[in-house]
Amino acid sequence: MDLEKYKDAISDAIAAEIEAKKFYKKVAEKIKDDYLKKLFGTFAREEAKHEEILTGILNQETMDTSVFNFEKDFKVAETITMPAVNQEMDLKDAIAVAMKNEEFAMKKYMALAENCDDTRLKKVFEDLAAMERDHKFKMEEYFVDIAYTEVW
Numbered sequence: 001m002d003l004e005k006y007k008d009a010i011s012d013a014i015a016a017e018i019e020a021k022k023f024y025k026k027v028a029e030k031i032k033d034d035y036l037k038k039l040f041g042t043f044a045r046e047e048a049k050h051e052e053i054l055t056g057i058l059n060q061e062t063m064d065t066s067v068f069n070f071e072k073d074f075k076v077a078e079t080i081t082m083p084a085v086n087q088e089m090d091l092k093d094a095i096a097v098a099m100k101n102e103e104f105a106m107k108k109y110m111a112l113a114e115n116c117d118d119t120r121l122k123k124v125f126e127d128l129a130a131m132e133r134d135h136k137f138k139m140e141e142y143f144v145d146i147a148y149t150e151v152w
Contacts (some may be wrong), residue, residue: 021047102136
């Protein structure tokens, strides 16, 4: 495998995690509800962890995929549209924004994997998609608990 392609893919993933972290921080700063401020701050810290993981991968040029779960996915994010971000958004919409962002990231990595001929690089993209799928799954759990309270 071309080491530069590998490094470029990981570097692009790091940049995407940095953007997601900035987005969540920005929402946390703008939103009025204290609980949502804290929740989006948590999302930002999660993205920072992803950035850290990817930076570690880039520096050691290997990836331990045993931690990724390729199966967990409620597919709730696919059933809703992206809510508008504003100061008055409620908890359900705030979590929906996070859930949709994770869905977009997961799909981006899946598309990169599907269109990659290099088997090692393809595996990196699949693992990155799994990482985002897991984060999306967590957001879906929050969303289901909040949006469908009548079930409980």
